[in-house]
Amino acid sequence: MADTIYTTSKNAIALVTGGSRGLGRSTVLHLAKRGVRSIFTYHSNRAAADEVVAAVAAEGGRAIALPLDAGKVSTFDAFVDTLRAALRELGTDRLDFLVNNAGTSHHDAIAQTTEEALDALYNVHFKGVFFLTQKLLPILRDGGRIVNISSGLTRFALPNSAPYASMKGAVEVFTRYLAKELGARGIAANTVAPGAIQTDFSGGVVRDNPELNRFVADNTALGRAGLPDDIGPLIASLLAEDNRWINGQRIEASGGMFI
Template identity: 60%
Template sequence: MAANSKIALVTGGSRGLGKNMAISIAKKGIDVVLTYNSNKDEADKVVAQIEALGQKAFALQLDTSNVKAFDDFVGKMTGHLQEKTGSPNFDFLINNAGTALYAPFAETTEQQFDYVMNIHYKGVFFLTQKALPFLNNGGRIINISSGLARFSFPGSSAYGSMKGAIETLTRYLAKELGPRGIAANIVAPGAIETDFGGGHVRDDEATNKQIASVTALGRVGLPDDIGGVVAFLCTEDAKWINGQRIEVSGGMML
């Protein structure tokens, strides 16, 4: 970490959309802290890619569903930043970590519901709260939602409604943190070809074709379609965007 560089924390930054976000942010001249749940090797590869771009990076393990682990995580992260930069603070929080749940409403179990809730809403709520004392005034919070908060596909009732909750929370963050000059926004990807949800969108040909057919630009999204938008929101060009939902879906289900 360089003392004069801005710093972003990207949760779930070891693969898929988070990896693309972390690398895109580094290309803007921003240092990156990224978290991974279980795959340290992949996280280390992303750190190496960022360092090859001339920025500083390091990776820390974090299960974003486990609120009890957040104090320890924030302590490790801020301790590392203090050591490397002389300050425990950072500038951008990107709450990206997530997992899929495909289950019909009538068959969704309480265990499934709680799992998705802990990652996609409770974890985001309390990690942001714990990180807030170390987020610089004038910083940014970028939460990740989904097109599924706007349109409905059977099987995503729990996931889609959690994302709707995050969109509401983001507007409250924008309002309450405004006095500190902190902007909060939502980026809502459409269906993207990654290994998210077991590679469902990428690997199932029928699903891929169906999504392409309801997307104005005529194809399924790729990770590269998303990371640059998140990186843009970390720049001065985006300083007056606040409390907004930016859907990045190629015009899906218009």
């Protein structure tokens, strides 16, 4: 049994997938406030990624942006090679933390969902998470931590959400098994399940559609839709030494939606 717990010190390094926008961006920035360096991925928007790197630098921190298609498992070996080079640039060969955040949206009824659409969701939200985590286990430190991002939709059901929510449900089960299997290495794994958040996810619908925004607010105990900075600090705190004994848990951050 590993007995060393690595803290969020200035020597710690996190890999955050999908870190150029939304929840991933907030996570990278709040890790920087805690002295954690990040390597984060982006899909195609290099300019947005560069903005995050600059914002971290303004906090006196360090971040490196790497391109990754989180749904193409065939590219993961090459990505890990690039990641290893980035780690060497930071003076190490190990990760302390992994945050599987990258994702895509999908809204369609079960009856209308195509095989192609379901496969695309599966590739990004489950297959990609599974195999990227698998390939990173050799370079994740004993005593490290994993946070996988799920959704409030695994607890409550809304129209046209079944395919997306089903993939997130699989991630939650996977996370519990990670916690069990990696416990011997002292690695903790947890899931964060956000509620409706005002980002550009799903075309910015929660943020930009007043009717939907009011619906979310009316059904949330705290009376509003969530913001990225409601989630980023939570993810960062789960990686902190103070929360070392939380393991195998689903933590919903929805402001009390549908309770």
